[in-house]
Amino acid sequence: MPSPHTLAETEEQVAGKLGALPLDFEAMAVVSNLFRAANATRNYLERSVLAATGLSWTAFVVLWVTWIWEPIETRQIADEGGFSKATLTGVLGTLEVKGYLKRERSDKDGRLVNVTMTPAGRTLMSTLFPTFNDHERTITSSLDPKRRSELADMLRAITQVTEGQR
Amino acid sequence: MPSPHTLAETEEQVAGKLGALPLDFEAMAVVSNLFRAANATRNYLERSVLAATGLSWTAFVVLWVTWIWEPIETRQIADEGGFSKATLTGVLGTLEVKGYLKRERSDKDGRLVNVTMTPAGRTLMSTLFPTFNDHERTITSSLDPKRRSELADMLRAITQVTEGQR
DNA sequence: AGCGATTTGTTCGGATGCTAACGAACTTCG
DNA sequence: CGAAGTTCGTTAGCATCCGAACAAATCGCT
Numbered sequence: 001m002p003s004p005h006t007l008a009e010t011e012e013q014v015a016g017k018l019g020a021l022p023l024d025f026e027a028m029a030v031v032s033n034l035f036r037a038a039n040a041t042r043n044y045l046e047r048s049v050l051a052a053t054g055l056s057w058t059a060f061v062v063l064w065v066t067w068i069w070e071p072i073e074t075r076q077i078a079d080e081g082g083f084s085k086a087t088l089t090g091v092l093g094t095l096e097v098k099g100y101l102k103r104e105r106s107d108k109d110g111r112l113v114n115v116t117m118t119p120a121g122r123t124l125m126s127t128l129f130p131t132f133n134d135h136e137r138t139i140t141s142s143l144d145p146k147r148r149s150e151l152a153d154m155l156r157a158i159t160q161v162t163e164g165q166r
Numbered sequence: 167m168p169s170p171h172t173l174a175e176t177e178e179q180v181a182g183k184l185g186a187l188p189l190d191f192e193a194m195a196v197v198s199n200l201f202r203a204a205n206a207t208r209n210y211l212e213r214s215v216l217a218a219t220g221l222s223w224t225a226f227v228v229l230w231v232t233w234i235w236e237p238i239e240t241r242q243i244a245d246e247g248g249f250s251k252a253t254l255t256g257v258l259g260t261l262e263v264k265g266y267l268k269r270e271r272s273d274k275d276g277r278l279v280n281v282t283m284t285p286a287g288r289t290l291m292s293t294l295f296p297t298f299n300d301h302e303r304t305i306t307s308s309l310d311p312k313r314r315s316e317l318a319d320m321l322r323a324i325t326q327v328t329e330g331q332r
Numbered sequence: 333a334g335c336g337a338t339t340t341g342t343t344c345g346g347a348t349g350c351t352a353a354c355g356a357a358c359t360t361c362g
Numbered sequence: 363c364g365a366a367g368t369t370c371g372t373t374a375g376c377a378t379c380c381g382a383a384c385a386a387a388t389c390g391c392t
Contacts (some may be wrong), residue, residue, distance in 0.1 A: 073370095074370085074371070075369090075371085085370080085371065085372085086372075088371090088373090089371065089372055089373080090372095108372095109370085111369065111370040111371070112369095112371085113368065113370085153370095
């Protein structure tokens with residue numbers, strides 16, 4: 001996502017458009033860079049890790065959550081992953097056909113569906129996730145450990161504000 | 167995007183899955199929280215600001231970039247906004263029909279299309295953007311000014327690493 | 333000048349993800 | 363019990379966005 005204009009140039013232009021209006025440029029920069037970083041990171045991970053596996057981003061998240069917490073109910077997967085249950089239905093179908101996980105109706109509650117990994121799914125994740133994490137490390141490599149932890153904290157704070165007001 | 171499990175619980179589970187493998191949990195936390203924060207922020211802004219206008223997120227970005235830099239070539243809009251030119255074609259069509267901007271073939275280069283705002287488009291943005299910025303301020307309100315600026319810097323650093331390696 | 337290579341915006345087909353509506357299963361409470 | 367309400371996963375319909383292929387325009391090289 002290349003950007004021909006620097007932030008300073010953009011601010012100058014905005015100031016020209018809105019005159020003396022009291023805008024918060026710092027907040028603007030945070031939000032703008034948040035999306036830029038998230039998109040760039042997702043594209044990077046999709047190309048460097050996921051492309052070879054044929055997994056979509058969401059499919060990988062589903063696989064990851066299931067791998068960590070199995071056996072797990074589908075509604076929990078949707079919660080952890082942050083997408084709708086309708087989306088999950090489709091992705092679970094795909095992953096089941098590919099043989100990475102399987103669904104089973106719950107004995108205790110006929111509405112629920114429990115999801116578990118297949119051996120093939122576990123094999124895949126046990127090699128795929130370390131690779132993934134290695135690239136995550138690369139992504140944050142320009143920040144020293146202290147700043148890395150601060151960054152995670154601040155992102156959590158933003159999530160809390162925006163998720164709280166729903 | 168509620169998450170029933172804390173990061174610490176997740177780390178514990180992952181450690182159980184991968185044993186003594188040297189994983190970088192800090193990097194994992196940064197990436198995970200990056201997506202969570204970006205999604206939550208986008209949802210928040212779509213509901214609190216954009217829903218009333220009937221604009222999609224992408225449409226708003228296109229409008230904003232055009233507003234700031236008009237007259238502007240379409241390829242520049244795609245660059246600044248970070249989406250494909252195929253996506254841009256459709257969004258530009260919608261915004262042109264709604265009367266917020268207009269396209270004109272370039273005199274100098276017959277392949278290029280220049281985009282300018284209509285008066286209606288400028289009127290919209292001159293009230294919409296201050297509202298938008300006000301919510302951006304809310305989003306970052308839990309961070310003091312110094313940390314806000316550090317956050318923007320760190321996000322920029324991440325973008326640079328991930329965009330550079332394409 | 334002329335012809336192949338490149339660039340640009342558009343079109344097309346496909347993938348993805350969401351909301352709303354639904355049926356099935358469970359819970360609540362009279 | 364049993365009827366009303368709730369919760370769950372699925373389905374259907376819709377909007378969004380992208381990559382690949384394409385036509386038109388321009389550029390570059392001889």
